[in-house]
Amino acid sequence: MATPSAGSGPQTVKLTDLSVAQLSQLKKQLDEELQHLTSSFQSLRTAQAKFRDCLNSISTGLASKNTDRTILVPLTSSLYVPGKLADTEKVIVDVGTGFYVEKSRNGAKEFYEGKVKELQTNLVDLEKIVAGKSDNLRLIEDVLRQKILQGEGSAEASA
DSSP: OOOOOTTOOOOOOOGGGSOHHHHHHHHHHHHHHHHHHHHHHHHHHHHHHHHHHHHHIIIIITOGGGGSSOEEEESSSSOEEEEOOSOSSEEEEEEETTEEEEEEHHHHHHHHHHHHHHHHHHHHHHHHHHHHHHHHHHHHHHHHHHHHHHHHHHHHHHO
């Protein structure tokens, strides 16, 4: 019996060669992976929507006509205080992990547009992975169903 070398890639196994228990375990594993990937997909969509909201806020909220209006400034996720815009050409951008950078209005727009595009690329890639995993899951379910039916058929024949 040959053993794979350390540098060899992933091995393929015929689904029909696996037992019902092994197929059930594989199905369970793929179900969990799909659930995790779907959750990640939703998180990416939510982040993309937030970046689009930021772009919208920059486009509509920083108009020079808004300098005299009172606005609500968020201190925390649930605490806002009244304030006025001091400068409509410079904004503070959250670049992640609690770091903020002052940028020009156009610089902030470019930053958020880049984030939206990057997330769109990630979403497309993740969508392909989810589709592939879903196809694999369907194949496993089909083989599992066939094995179970064959098991029932052979049990009836022996009875």
